[in-house]
Amino acid sequence: MLIPQTIADEGARFLMERGYEIVKGSGISEDELAEAIQACDAVLARTERYTENVIRAGRKVRVIARHGVGVDNINVPLATELGIYVTTTPMANAVSVAEHALTLILALSKKLMAIDRAFRKGNWEIRNQVFGMELEGKTLGILGLGRIGSMLAKKAYHGLGMNVIGYDPYVPADRLPEGVRQADWNAIFEQSDFVSVHLPAAPETMGIIGRKELELMKPSAYFVNAARGEVVNERDLVAVLNENRIAGAGLDVFREEPLPASHPFFQMEQVLMTPHNAALTEESRAKMALHAAMSIDEVLTGKSPSWPVNHPVPKGVNH
Numbered sequence: 001m002l003i004p005q006t007i008a009d010e011g012a013r014f015l016m017e018r019g020y021e022i023v024k025g026s027g028i029s030e031d032e033l034a035e036a037i038q039a040c041d042a043v044l045a046r047t048e049r050y051t052e053n054v055i056r057a058g059r060k061v062r063v064i065a066r067h068g069v070g071v072d073n074i075n076v077p078l079a080t081e082l083g084i085y086v087t088t089t090p091m092a093n094a095v096s097v098a099e100h101a102l103t104l105i106l107a108l109s110k111k112l113m114a115i116d117r118a119f120r121k122g123n124w125e126i127r128n129q130v131f132g133m134e135l136e137g138k139t140l141g142i143l144g145l146g147r148i149g150s151m152l153a154k155k156a157y158h159g160l161g162m163n164v165i166g167y168d169p170y171v172p173a174d175r176l177p178e179g180v181r182q183a184d185w186n187a188i189f190e191q192s193d194f195v196s197v198h199l200p201a202a203p204e205t206m207g208i209i210g211r212k213e214l215e216l217m218k219p220s221a222y223f224v225n226a227a228r229g230e231v232v233n234e235r236d237l238v239a240v241l242n243e244n245r246i247a248g249a250g251l252d253v254f255r256e257e258p259l260p261a262s263h264p265f266f267q268m269e270q271v272l273m274t275p276h277n278a279a280l281t282e283e284s285r286a287k288m289a290l291h292a293a294m295s296i297d298e299v300l301t302g303k304s305p306s307w308p309v310n311h312p313v314p315k316g317v318n319h
Contacts, residue, residue: 001296002040004028004048007067008282011044011289018297030054037061042296044289047257047276050074055082062314063087063299065292068279070228071309072201079310086309087295090147092287093279098151100278101226104250105140105156105194108222109133113272133193136161141183141192143167143209144227149198150177165191189216194224201228211236217246226278229254238264241271252278 001015004025012022025036028048037043037058043050046067055061055078063085064074071086079086107113110132118126140156142149145168156162157179165183166176173182189195195217199205210233214223223246225232234255240246248270254263257276265271279288295305299314 002037002043004033004036004043005046005067007044007046007292008285008289010286011067011293014290014293015044015296020296020300033057042300044292044296045074047073050079052078055079055084058084063296063305065295065305066309067288067292068093070201072228072230076310080312083312083314085295085299085305085312085314087292087299087305087307088309089288089291089295090307092291093284094147094151096281096284097148097226097278098155099281100252100274101148101152101196101198101224101250102155104224104226104252104272104274105196105222106135107272108194108224108248108250109135109138114269117269137163138193139163139165139191141165141167141188141195142180142198143188143195144198144200145171145177145180146198148227149196150180152196152198153177153180186213186216189213190218192221193218194222197223197225197227197231199227199231201230205231207231207233209233209237211240214240215245219245220247222246222248222250224250226250226252229257238268241268248272252276 001020002023002025015022023036023040026032030051030053033048033054034057037054041060041062043061043064044067045064050064050073052075055075061084064079066088069088069090071088074086076086111130114130115126140162142153145166153164153166154177157164164180165188166180167183167185167188176182208231214236241249250272252274253276265273295307298305
């Protein structure tokens with residue numbers, strides 16, 4: 001089993017208890033992965049990229065088990081063509097990511113960044129200079145009502161008394177989470193005090209949010225993204241923030257990761273950033289590692305995986 005990046009002990013222990021040998025990667029560049037994967041039957045993948053060269057080098061590989069839910073770093077069509085399962089861990093991180101998105105919303109609403117910076121410099125009077133807002137009665141617009149978006153809606157509606165509107169073309173009106181009112185794409189941006197993105201990275205969503213959408217937002221509204229950086233036109237977001245067309249942003253994901261130190265976001269005090277760690281709570285890390293390991297064991301013992309992304313004609317079973 002190739003495990004290129006660190007995972008929680010629960011996943012490695014599950015595999016070792018079943019007699020699998022673990023190969024820890026020496027790096028995550030394309031060349032390093034292509035070399036390490038050659039002798040392996042399976043991969044427990046995190047954020048490293050599985051390009052055509054890497055996947056073709058893994059001639060014995062029967063499953064790439066993603067530690068998380070996004071597969072934009074994996075060439076799934078090629079894996080399918082070569083008989084390789086790709087799996088994810090959709091049951092593992094919904095609570096953690098929804099809580100993280102809500103944390104960003106709360107921190108932005110209370111202007112905690114500005115207050116903390118001023119207070120640390122000895123400015124007690126910041127309490128009378130910068131004022132936050134109450135979230136009760138404010139409108140949260142959610143783009144994408146899958147597990148994470150629905151969990152966020154539940155917490156915001158029941159826990160904070162927010163008005164919640166949602167857009168998801170794959171969720172019919174009669175299956176919306178309790179308290180969520182269906183809205184069209186433009187209305188999410190026009191009506192919301194906070195817009196929270198929970199869309200997957202896919203060809204049809206790349207750069208789907210740009211200046212047109214962001215300029216529909218209220219000047220007092222905040223933009224939150226704990227999904228995938230690729231769904232946002234980052235240049236447009238930088239421009240809209242620089243022009244003070246929106247109040248600020250809370251971002252956990254970026255088009256380029258790690259985010260370069262020269263990126264304009266680092267100079268923007270109205271932007272709250274975290275390093276793509278929304279899913280990385282102790283509980284979620286343990287579940288992601290374990291569920292990915294379980295998928296590996298399922299495939300290599302001839303079973304259908306519980307959380308498949310694709311349905312290839314699998315390679316032979318000989319475990």
